[in-house]
Amino acid sequence: MSAFQAGDFAVPLAIVLVFSIAAVRRKDLFSIFLSGAKEGLATTAHVLPALVLLMTVIGMARASGLLGLLTDAVAPLAERLGFPAEVLPLALLRPLSGSGALAFFEELLGEVGTESYGGRVAAVLMGGTETTFYTAAVYFGAAEVRKGNGAIPAALVADFAGTVMSALAVRLFFQ
Amino acid sequence: MDLLYSLSYYPFFVKDIFRQASVFFSEYPPISRNRLSQTRFGGGGTGYFLAVVTAASLIYGACAGNLSAVSAAALGECSHAAMLSLELLGTLCLWSGVSAVADECGLTAWTAKLLAPVLGLLFPTARRDEKVMKAISMNVTANLLGLGNAATPLGIKAMKELKRAGGGLSAATKDMALFVVVNTASLQILPTTVAALRLNEGSPAPMDILPAVWLTGGFSLLAGVLAAKVFYRETGPRAEGGACRSGSAAAALFGEEEP
Numbered sequence: 001m002s003a004f005q006a007g008d009f010a011v012p013l014a015i016v017l018v019f020s021i022a023a024v025r026r027k028d029l030f031s032i033f034l035s036g037a038k039e040g041l042a043t044t045a046h047v048l049p050a051l052v053l054l055m056t057v058i059g060m061a062r063a064s065g066l067l068g069l070l071t072d073a074v075a076p077l078a079e080r081l082g083f084p085a086e087v088l089p090l091a092l093l094r095p096l097s098g099s100g101a102l103a104f105f106e107e108l109l110g111e112v113g114t115e116s117y118g119g120r121v122a123a124v125l126m127g128g129t130e131t132t133f134y135t136a137a138v139y140f141g142a143a144e145v146r147k148g149n150g151a152i153p154a155a156l157v158a159d160f161a162g163t164v165m166s167a168l169a170v171r172l173f174f175q
Numbered sequence: 176m177d178l179l180y181s182l183s184y185y186p187f188f189v190k191d192i193f194r195q196a197s198v199f200f201s202e203y204p205p206i207s208r209n210r211l212s213q214t215r216f217g218g219g220g221t222g223y224f225l226a227v228v229t230a231a232s233l234i235y236g237a238c239a240g241n242l243s244a245v246s247a248a249a250l251g252e253c254s255h256a257a258m259l260s261l262e263l264l265g266t267l268c269l270w271s272g273v274s275a276v277a278d279e280c281g282l283t284a285w286t287a288k289l290l291a292p293v294l295g296l297l298f299p300t301a302r303r304d305e306k307v308m309k310a311i312s313m314n315v316t317a318n319l320l321g322l323g324n325a326a327t328p329l330g331i332k333a334m335k336e337l338k339r340a341g342g343g344l345s346a347a348t349k350d351m352a353l354f355v356v357v358n359t360a361s362l363q364i365l366p367t368t369v370a371a372l373r374l375n376e377g378s379p380a381p382m383d384i385l386p387a388v389w390l391t392g393g394f395s396l397l398a399g400v401l402a403a404k405v406f407y408r409e410t411g412p413r414a415e416g417g418a419c420r421s422g423s424a425a426a427a428l429f430g431e432e433e434p
Contacts, residue, residue, distance in 0.1 A: 008383075032272075036276065039271045040264070040272070044268075059252035060232040061232045063245045064232040064233070064244070066231055123388075125391070150352055151347055151355045154407075158356060161394055172390075
């Protein structure tokens, strides 16, 4: 089965599977779904103010040509790694800021297109990595742990591996 | 953790890096809220960073002759952000709803049971403690299924259980370090937010990246687990007083997450 078909199957199958199990177990699908979907509404309202601020700042930096300057500066290094230079700022932003990465990703897609090499690498990077510092801070903070004992460097190794692999995987599956 | 969930609580970065760094590098005292708010730009590290970036954009844009583009971005990007939120609103509601149904049907608990033996190999010292293993596998399952809202409280519970099992020290045990690494290298079966954005930008098959996402997430997880094993170093138990202070400071940064 090609990658294309697997992707087309996944989403409808997930919905059908969940709904069927709910029907078999005689759960009140409708009202459970509605109460869950309301949470999505609250999360979106929570995100909007941050997105307005960060997209304005990133948009200004992009329009002025400053971001292009940064991309050009790192391009030789990126090329050596086989990584699309236009995605490199995203890779650096990803572990630090979720909304910053989302804002950057959205604008990048508009610029290079979803089916380009860079657009695909960016999407894979967004899907396969996580806002590392936030996650670590929440968990260590909640457990009142002060010494990470190597967890942060290891998490950054994971991010780096994910970054390198995102470019390799896109080349493997799409070229 | 789901992308949107994490970013809803994490809008800014520079200031938080300083704060997080102060949690992990105990040589330096934690930067207090007061000290940050007393910095010249009012908003602390993030405010400083944003001020510098916007000023640099204005100056560079003027020099490079892109001033009208900068002006257009300053005027128009906010509506762009509002439209982006609106586009994601549907996706987020749909999958929050589907996730709620899946959770209610016991799908999470079932998957967690399935994963428990595999996770036992990753956390050999925690394996004997049933309560710990249950918390860990529930958290990993919630992450896999994209249940961001459920994954965080489950993960916090798992961390507290791991701390109890490890003797309540303020230094991370091997299992705690590994657990955090597993969570930072998120493996998600359906990256719905990313796919929704691709769809909106005109992708004919927004989920065609799935195998690549799985490969990337899996490889990143593997690298993280190996690195956590290599980088782990035993440190002696530290004074509990200091730990509690910084721990509650870190907890205060993120507020009360769950009621």
